[in-house]
Amino acid sequence: MPQLTIRGIAPEQVIAISEAMVQQLADVCGCGTDNFTLDCLQTVSAMDGKRVDTYPFVEVAWFERGSQTRDLFAETIMKHFLTAGVREVEIAFKVYSQDGYYINGVRCDKL
Amino acid sequence: MPQLTIRGIAPEQVIAISEAMVQQLADVCGCGTDNFTLDCLQTVSAMDGKRVDTYPFVEVAWFERGSQTRDLFAETIMKHFLTAGVREVEIAFKVYSQDGYYINGVRCDKL
Amino acid sequence: MPQLTIRGIAPEQVIAISEAMVQQLADVCGCGTDNFTLDCLQTVSAMDGKRVDTYPFVEVAWFERGSQTRDLFAETIMKHFLTAGVREVEIAFKVYSQDGYYINGVRCDKL
Numbered sequence: 090m091p092q093l094t095i096r097g098i099a100p101e102q103v104i105a106i107s108e109a110m111v112q113q114l115a116d117v118c119g120c121g122t123d124n125f126t127l128d129c130l131q132t133v134s135a136m137d138g139k140r141v142d143t144y145p146f147v148e149v150a151w152f153e154r155g156s157q158t159r160d161l162f163a164e165t166i167m168k169h170f171l172t173a174g175v176r177e178v179e180i181a182f183k184v185y186s187q188d189g190y191y192i193n194g195v196r197c198d199k200l
Numbered sequence: 201m202p203q204l205t206i207r208g209i210a211p212e213q214v215i216a217i218s219e220a221m222v223q224q225l226a227d228v229c230g231c232g233t234d235n236f237t238l239d240c241l242q243t244v245s246a247m248d249g250k251r252v253d254t255y256p257f258v259e260v261a262w263f264e265r266g267s268q269t270r271d272l273f274a275e276t277i278m279k280h281f282l283t284a285g286v287r288e289v290e291i292a293f294k295v296y297s298q299d300g301y302y303i304n305g306v307r308c309d310k311l
Numbered sequence: 312m313p314q315l316t317i318r319g320i321a322p323e324q325v326i327a328i329s330e331a332m333v334q335q336l337a338d339v340c341g342c343g344t345d346n347f348t349l350d351c352l353q354t355v356s357a358m359d360g361k362r363v364d365t366y367p368f369v370e371v372a373w374f375e376r377g378s379q380t381r382d383l384f385a386e387t388i389m390k391h392f393l394t395a396g397v398r399e400v401e402i403a404f405k406v407y408s409q410d411g412y413y414i415n416g417v418r419c420d421k422l
Contacts, residue, residue: 189404293411
């Protein structure tokens with residue numbers, strides 16, 4: 090964590106920005122880049138009786154870090170996605186609690 | 201948002217009902233149809249040592265709108281899925297907070 | 312529910328352990344095995360400008376059952392995944408509320 094789950098953006102675009110974006114996100118969080126994951130979901134989207142492109146969306150799963158870090162984190166994602174040619178994106182933060190998160194069987198609030 | 205993430209139902213079935221369902225869901229919410237997204241996830245499911253069909257499931261991500269709207273929203277999804285031939289479905293609501301949701305880099309509680 | 316959504320682990324590995332794992336998880340929860348779903352997501356992951364293997368991750372969606380059951384639940388998943396050759400995995404619990412969960416249109420807190 091943080092874990093970015095991405096839909097509506099081609100994996101190639103995510104791969105292209107992954108190095109620079111994760112480096113900067115790690116700076117924002119004050120943690121190592123190896124804490125991050127970027128996973129692209131394969132989706133089929135529907136609207137008005139037709140198959141449509143999936144709207145670009147990123148769900149960030151993390152432990153709460155406060156609004157200042159969150160704002161900067163979202164801004165950083167947006168900036169790199171713009172670089173990759175993604176012109177609009179919505180980003181939602183999903184907060185996991187440390188006592189409900191287990192790394193190799195060990196609860197995070199006990200680490 | 202609202203964002204419907206769907207598994208266990210063929211994209212073709214979702215496409216078929218998308219226009220009528222979204223129109224009615226927009227009426228329930230009192231918002232425009234262009235706020236909605238319907239994304240089908242591709243999944244492989246397992247049970248009893250075998251690959252099985254994915255159980256039909258919809259996760260609705262939205263900002264909380266109260267139990268009356270929520271009940272009607274779920275009922276509307278159910279009704280349209282029945283029309284599409286889906287005989288059982290579970291629906292879960294996931295609430296995003298406005299201060300953790302960003303549209304093109306701008307936090308929703310500041311819009 | 313509980314609903315296990317899995318990424319970064321081959322469906323074949325999940326299928327192989329599904330019977331024994333779900334039996335034991337049902338014992339942990341004191342419920343029937345038919346309440347469970349195991350869904351594998353198809354993902355493409357990125358890091359350092361390259362496509363990489365998705366980090367093994369399980370999101371458990373359920374109604375809160377307390378920390379003792381949760382610890383045992385995570386331990387049970389970990390144990391079976393080790394058996395399947397998965398050497399590391401992170402597990403996060405996502406709590407749905409009963410008044411936001413609908414089975415065939417009926418809200419769970421009314422069942």
